[in-house]
Amino acid sequence: MIECLNLTKQFGHFTAVDDLTFTAQKGQVLGFLGPNGAGKSTTMKMITGFLEPTSGSIKVCGTDVLEAPLLCKQKIGYLPEGAPSYGEMEVGAFLYFITSMRGIPSNQQKAAVDFVIDRVNLANVFYQRIETLSKGFKRRVGLAQAIIHDPEVLIMDEPTDGLDPNQKHQVRELITDMSKEKTIVLSTHILEEVQAVCDRAIIIAGGQLVADNTPGEMEKMSSYNHAVTFVSNLNTALLNEIKELDFVRDVTYDSRLKETTVFPSQGLYIFDEVSTFLKNKSVSVDSLKMEAGRLDEVFRNITQDSKEREVVK
Amino acid sequence: MSTVKAIVKRELRSYFATPIAYVFIVIFLIMSGVFAFYLGNLYERGQADLLPFFNFHPWLYLFLVPAVAMRLWSEERNSGNIELLMTLPVKKVDWVIGKFLAAWLFIALALVLTFPMVISINYLGDPDNGLIIASYFGSLLLAGGFLAIGSCISAATKNQVIAFILTVVICFLFLLAGFPLVLNFFKMFVPQMIVDAVASTSFLTHFESITKGVLDLGDICYFAMMIAIWLYATRIVIDMKKGN
Numbered sequence: 001m002i003e004c005l006n007l008t009k010q011f012g013h014f015t016a017v018d019d020l021t022f023t024a025q026k027g028q029v030l031g032f033l034g035p036n037g038a039g040k041s042t043t044m045k046m047i048t049g050f051l052e053p054t055s056g057s058i059k060v061c062g063t064d065v066l067e068a069p070l071l072c073k074q075k076i077g078y079l080p081e082g083a084p085s086y087g088e089m090e091v092g093a094f095l096y097f098i099t100s101m102r103g104i105p106s107n108q109q110k111a112a113v114d115f116v117i118d119r120v121n122l123a124n125v126f127y128q129r130i131e132t133l134s135k136g137f138k139r140r141v142g143l144a145q146a147i148i149h150d151p152e153v154l155i156m157d158e159p160t161d162g163l164d165p166n167q168k169h170q171v172r173e174l175i176t177d178m179s180k181e182k183t184i185v186l187s188t189h190i191l192e193e194v195q196a197v198c199d200r201a202i203i204i205a206g207g208q209l210v211a212d213n214t215p216g217e218m219e220k221m222s223s224y225n226h227a228v229t230f231v232s233n234l235n236t237a238l239l240n241e242i243k244e245l246d247f248v249r250d251v252t253y254d255s256r257l258k259e260t261t262v263f264p265s266q267g268l269y270i271f272d273e274v275s276t277f278l279k280n281k282s283v284s285v286d287s288l289k290m291e292a293g294r295l296d297e298v299f300r301n302i303t304q305d306s307k308e309r310e311v312v313k
Numbered sequence: 314m315s316t317v318k319a320i321v322k323r324e325l326r327s328y329f330a331t332p333i334a335y336v337f338i339v340i341f342l343i344m345s346g347v348f349a350f351y352l353g354n355l356y357e358r359g360q361a362d363l364l365p366f367f368n369f370h371p372w373l374y375l376f377l378v379p380a381v382a383m384r385l386w387s388e389e390r391n392s393g394n395i396e397l398l399m400t401l402p403v404k405k406v407d408w409v410i411g412k413f414l415a416a417w418l419f420i421a422l423a424l425v426l427t428f429p430m431v432i433s434i435n436y437l438g439d440p441d442n443g444l445i446i447a448s449y450f451g452s453l454l455l456a457g458g459f460l461a462i463g464s465c466i467s468a469a470t471k472n473q474v475i476a477f478i479l480t481v482v483i484c485f486l487f488l489l490a491g492f493p494l495v496l497n498f499f500k501m502f503v504p505q506m507i508v509d510a511v512a513s514t515s516f517l518t519h520f521e522s523i524t525k526g527v528l529d530l531g532d533i534c535y536f537a538m539m540i541a542i543w544l545y546a547t548r549i550v551i552d553m554k555k556g557n
Contacts, residue, residue: 011556048400051556073402080400084393088330089323100319101401129330145397 001026001183002047002153007056009042009207016042018207020056026152029179031198031215032187035303039207040187041081044157047185048078061152074102077151081158083142087131091122091141094130098145116144120174136167143171147178154178156186160193172197191295205303219293221301228274229261230288238281247273261291316403320411321418328419337381341423344373349430361438366430367448367524371488371517374459379480381420382463383473385412386551391471395555409548413464413540420456424449444526451523454536458516459484461543468550484516491515 002024009017017039024030032040045051047058049069058065060072085094095116099109117123120140125133130141139159146154159175160168175184175197188194194201195215203211211218219225234253242262243251249265264270271290278285328334345366349355353365389395398408434440463480470476489495491512499508512518516539519532 045396045556050396050399070402070404073400076400078397078400080393080396082393084397086323086327086394087392088327093326097319097323098401101316101403103316103402 001059001061002185003059004043004047005057005059007043007046007058008054009039009046009051010054015207017046017053020204020207020209022202022209022212024183024185026183027180028199029175029184029186029197031194031201032185032204033189033191033194033201033299034187034204036189038204038303040204041157042207043204044078044155044185044187048076048155049073074149075152077146077149077154079142079146079154079156079159081161083139085130085138085141085145088129090127090129091133092117092126094141095144095148098148102149104149112148112150116148119147120144121170136163139163139167139171143174151182153183154185156184158188159186160188160190168193191299194295203299203302210302211298215295216292218295218298222291222293222295222298223263224261224291224297225293226267226269227261227263227291228271228288229259229291230274230278231257231259231286232278232283233258234260234283238283241281242274242277245273245277258286316407317411317414320403320408321415324412324415325419328415333381333384334419337377337419338423338426341373341377342426344377345369345427346430348373361434361440363430363434363440363445363448364524366427367452370452371455371520374456375481375484375488378420378456378459379463379477379484381416382460382480383467383476385416385464386468386547387471387473387476390468390554391473395551399551399555405548405551409464409544409551413460413544413547416460416464417453417457420460421453424453424456441526444524447526447528448524450528451520451532454523454533455516455520458487458536458539458543461540461547462487465543465547465550468547469554487514488516491518 004020004022007017007020008015020039020043022030032043034040042051046053047060047065049065049072052066061075063072063075065072086097089097092113095113096109099112100106104112117126120143122137122140122144125137130138133141139162143156143159146156156175160171163171172193175186178184179197179199186197198215201211201213201215201218202209213221239251239253239260242248242260247265247268247270248262250263252261252263253259254261262270262274269290275288278288348369349363349366353368355363355365358365386395389398399405431442431445434445435442459480462483463476466480466483467473467476470479486495492515496508496512499511519535522529523532
């Protein structure tokens with residue numbers, strides 16, 4: 001469990017993190033979302049004890065990070081941005097080095113290394129130098145060192161950044177696997193990732209917390225929530241006709257994708273109405289679906305709103 | 314303690330995993346030989362001692378030690394590795410000491426590999442081997458002093474070239490602190506007391522008194538203090554600079 005209270009970090013006159021308060025519960029995957037430079041990495045660096053906060057407090061599993069930094073670091077597994085490691089070392093030697101730095105007794109080191117090697121599939125590159133590995137493997141080495149001591153808290157800065165779709169899938173599966181008995185915090189700017197792995201998401205913009213909710217609830221904040229989208233060749237007359245229907249608030253048409261989106265008035269379910277209407281007009285439709293909402297739209301609205309709010313203040 | 318040991322082991326291994334170690338050792342051995350025989354006239358002097366060999370060590374170290382020290386911290390910061398190191402449950406001072414000890418042991422190894430010098434001089438004549446051992450000891454302390462300075466400068470910059478040049482300059486100043494060149498400069502605007510204090514910080518005077526066979530506790534303490542102060546400074550600089 002991680003508790004951050006009124007966390008603030010200033011670099012000179014620049015405020016990177018501004019009065020951030022949140023809690024990450026055990027058994028939960030918490031996603032940090034936000035535009036670049038929003039303060040996601042800075043917050044993580046403070047939780048892991050790399051940077052000291054200007055003000056505010058952080059508790060990891062009930063222990064204050066500033067009062068007992070080593071004890072907290074023992075409980076945390078951390079994958080820094082870009083998964084740094086010693087390039088000239090072999091994968092196996094590097095992991096053994098981490099076990100000694102983590103104070104794992106020498107008779108348990110082999111078991112710990114074997115466990116993570118198996119967990120993140122590194123057996124084939126055990127004797128390979130890290131600098132010769134591909135990006136995906138390097139990231140996995142970073143993950144392996146982060147979970148080698150079976151930490152209570154796992155913090156990952158953009159764990160899937162730069163990975164191909166297969167590797168992303170593997171990493172996400174690993175995260176979901178581990179989520180039950182750990183507190184996991186990860187930062188990302190890939191919104192599909194939030195839907196795929198996170199139980200809760202926090203959106204940070206300009207160092208401030210602007211939203212804290214489940215991905216599902218966030219989707220409901222979208223204007224696309226319950227909207228109906230279909231792909232078909234439509235003419236303008238028909239579009240106007242849909243717009244005139246009394247359960248429709250608005251209609252948009254994407255001419256490149258031939259995609260029409262019908263927005264309902266005030267939380268109505270209009271899927272049946274729209275499909276009946278299209279059937280009556282005998283329009284041939286390639287696909288028809290009801291939207292849950294679009295996170296990217298919510299994300300844009302929230303993070304850009306906050307900038308406007310700043311100006312008003 | 315066990316973490317320091319693990320750090321030393323890892324660092325030493327990484328020296329030998331890259332060409333750094335071999336290049337350094339070969340150059341050190343060749344240069345120390347060249348200096349002793351051609352510039353120091355080891356044979357022509359007709360004396361059974363290694364004074365010409367040790368006399369050039371300060372100047373050899375002036376360029377070779379900063380080359381070892383420059384990568385100690387700036388490389389870690391450059392690669393982003395510092396974030397990994399500083400979030401492991403290990404005290405910062407362990408890292409500072411571990412990295413320093415590894416580099417020092419490495420230089421010690423290069424120094425040990427000059428043993429053919431000792432064998433030759435013993436074959437040729439009847440040298441004072443006690444003096445030779447004391448001189449080796451002094452030489453190692455001198456290298457440690459340079460290395461501690463280099464460690465601190467390396468922590469202050471991400472750029473290894475800047476770290477190298479600054480370390481050479483600062484080591485050069487400490488080396489020359491006892492020379493008129495530096496002292497006259499200070500005499501212009503500070504009282505004699507401070508000039509004397511500056512003179513007493515000279516690496517060269519302390520090193521030379523050891524190689525002359527006077528193994529004074531003061532000289533040893535001087536180097537030990539120097540190393541401790543600069544390593545302490547390294548730890549402070551790391552704290553200040555790790556975030557940028």
